[in-house]
Amino acid sequence: MKRLFAAVLLCSFLIAALLVEAGPGAVAKPRVPAPRGFFGIDPQSTPTDADAAYMKAGGIETIRWPLAWGSVQPTRKGGYDWSSFDPVVEVAARHGMQVLPILYGVPTWINRKYTTMPIDSGVARKAWIGFVEAAVHRYGPGGEFWAQHAPGVQYETVLPRPVPIRQWQVWNEANFFYFAYPVSPGRFVRLLKITTPAIKRIDPAAKVILSGLFGEPTATGKKGMPAAKFLEAIYRTPGIKSFFDGIALHPYAAFPEDLEELVEALHEVTVENRDRVPMYITEIGWGSQNNFQEVAFEQGIRGQVKQMKAAYGYLLENRNRLDIKQVYWFSWKDLKESCTFCDSVGLFREGTRFHPKPAWRTFVSLTGGRARP
Numbered sequence: 001m002k003r004l005f006a007a008v009l010l011c012s013f014l015i016a017a018l019l020v021e022a023g024p025g026a027v028a029k030p031r032v033p034a035p036r037g038f039f040g041i042d043p044q045s046t047p048t049d050a051d052a053a054y055m056k057a058g059g060i061e062t063i064r065w066p067l068a069w070g071s072v073q074p075t076r077k078g079g080y081d082w083s084s085f086d087p088v089v090e091v092a093a094r095h096g097m098q099v100l101p102i103l104y105g106v107p108t109w110i111n112r113k114y115t116t117m118p119i120d121s122g123v124a125r126k127a128w129i130g131f132v133e134a135a136v137h138r139y140g141p142g143g144e145f146w147a148q149h150a151p152g153v154q155y156e157t158v159l160p161r162p163v164p165i166r167q168w169q170v171w172n173e174a175n176f177f178y179f180a181y182p183v184s185p186g187r188f189v190r191l192l193k194i195t196t197p198a199i200k201r202i203d204p205a206a207k208v209i210l211s212g213l214f215g216e217p218t219a220t221g222k223k224g225m226p227a228a229k230f231l232e233a234i235y236r237t238p239g240i241k242s243f244f245d246g247i248a249l250h251p252y253a254a255f256p257e258d259l260e261e262l263v264e265a266l267h268e269v270t271v272e273n274r275d276r277v278p279m280y281i282t283e284i285g286w287g288s289q290n291n292f293q294e295v296a297f298e299q300g301i302r303g304q305v306k307q308m309k310a311a312y313g314y315l316l317e318n319r320n321r322l323d324i325k326q327v328y329w330f331s332w333k334d335l336k337e338s339c340t341f342c343d344s345v346g347l348f349r350e351g352t353r354f355h356p357k358p359a360w361r362t363f364v365s366l367t368g369g370r371a372r373p
Contacts, residue, residue: 034316034319034367036061037062037325038326039061039366039367040061040100040327041060041064041329041331042282042328042329042331042332043331044331044346046088049094050352050354052091052094052095052097053373054372054373055097056373058367058369058371059367059368060369061097062099062326063088063092063099064328065085066104066105067085067103068114069104069118069128069131070106070107070108071085072085074108075107075109076107076109076127080134082145089145089165092163093159097163098165099139100165100169100209100328101169103131103135103169103170103171104171106124113181115181117171117174117190117191119191119194125194128191128194128195129194133199133201136165136199136203137202139165140165140166141164141166142164143164146159146164149162166207167206167208168199168206168208168209169211170191170195170208170210170244173214174188174213175211175213175217175224175225175227176214176219176223177219177223177224182222182223183221183224183230185230189240192240192243195208196244208243208245208246209246209247209282210231210246212249212280213227213250214227215227215249215250215251215253215259215262216262227251227262228269232269235269241277244277246277246279246325247270247277248279249279249280249281249282250282251263252284252285253296254292256310259311260314263315263322276323277323280324280325281324281328283330284329284330285297285330285345286298286299286303286341286345287299289341289343289344291344294340295340295341297345301359304344304359305358308359308366312327315327329347332347333346333347333348333351334348334350335350347359348360
C-alpha cells in the first residue's frame with residue numbers, strides 16, 4: 001500500500017509539473033545560477049526612474065544605450081552636448097545600475113551617411129578620437145559627470161555613489177548595412193585600432209567590446225556578412241587580439257536551436273584562433289505578436305515565453321564553457337513604428353504605465369528578481 005501511495009504521489013507531482021510547464025506564462029527556474037551582472041536590457045526609449053525601479057527589482061543590472069556621436073557633436077565647432085546621454089547615466093546610477101554605451105555613428109559634417117565609419121580622412125579620424133576620449137573623460141572613473149553630481153555641487157542632482165562606465169562597445173552590427181556601409185571587416189579593424197587606444201589612454205582598465213554582430217544577415221556583399229565569417233576575417237589582422245576584451249553577438253533567430261548554432265559558431269572562431277576571450281550577447285529577443293509568417297521573430301504571447309526560456313536556459317547552462325559574461329534582452333517596452341518586430345518585442349506594453357506581458361514573469365523567474373519594485 002505504501003508503494004502504491006508513493007507511486008500515485010509521484011505521478012501527481014509529474015502531472016502538475018507538466019501542467020505548469022505548458023501553461024501560459026509558466027515560470028522558468030534557471031538550472032545554473034547567473035553571475036552578478038549577467039542580465040541586461042536594451043530599452044528603445046530613454047528610461048525613467050520608474051523604469052529603472054522596475055528593472056532593478058527585476059534583476060536587471062545594466063542598461064545598454066547608444067552614445068551617438070552625431071547627437072553629441074552635431075556641428076564641427078560647437079563642442080560636445082551630452083544632454084541626450086546624461087539622463088540615462090543619471091537614472092541608472094541613481095538605482096545602482098551600470099550603462100554599456102555603444103560608440104556609434106557620425107555627424108553630418110563628417111559624412112551624410114551616419115553608417116559610414118570615420119576612418120577615411122585625417123579629419124574624421126582625429127574628430128572621432130576626440131569624441132571617444134571626451135566620453136571616457138566624462139563618464140569614466142573620476143569623470144566630469146560624476147564631479148558635477150557630487151554632494152555639495154549646486155544646481156545638479158546629487159548622486160551619492162558614482163557608477164563609472166568601465167565597458168565600451170565599438171559600433172553596432174558592423175556586419176549589417178543598416179548600421180554599417182559598406183560592410184567590411186577591414187574597415188572595422190581600422191576603426192577599432194584608433195578607438196581602443198583612445199579609450200585606454202584615459203582609463204587603462206576599461207574593457208573594449210567588439211560591435212554586436214548580427215548573427216545571419218540575409219544581405220550579402222557590401223550589405224551583409226555572417227557574424228562568424230566577419231569575426232574570422234577580423235582575426236586575420238596580426239596583433240588584433242590586443243585591441244579588444246570581448247566579442248559580441250546578436251543571435252536573432254526564429255528558434256532557440258538556430259540561436260545555439262550562431263553562438264557556437266562564433267565561439268568556435270575564437271577557439272580556432274586560440275583566443276580565450278569572453279562573449280557578450282548584447283541583443284536577444286522575440287516579439288509577442290502572432291506574426292510568424294511575416295516576421296520570424298514574432299511568435300505570439302506563448303511563443304515569446306517559450307523562446308525566452310529555451311534561449312536563456314541554454315545560455316545559462318553553457319555560460320562557463322562559452323565564457324558568456326552578459327545577456328541583454330531587446331527590449332524593455334514595445335515601440336510602434338520602429339523595426340519590424342520592435343512593436344511587440346518588449347517585456348511590457350508600450351506606454352508610461354507598466355502593463356507586463358507573461359514574458360516579464362518568466363524573465364523575473366530567470367533573474368531571481370521581483371515583478372514589482
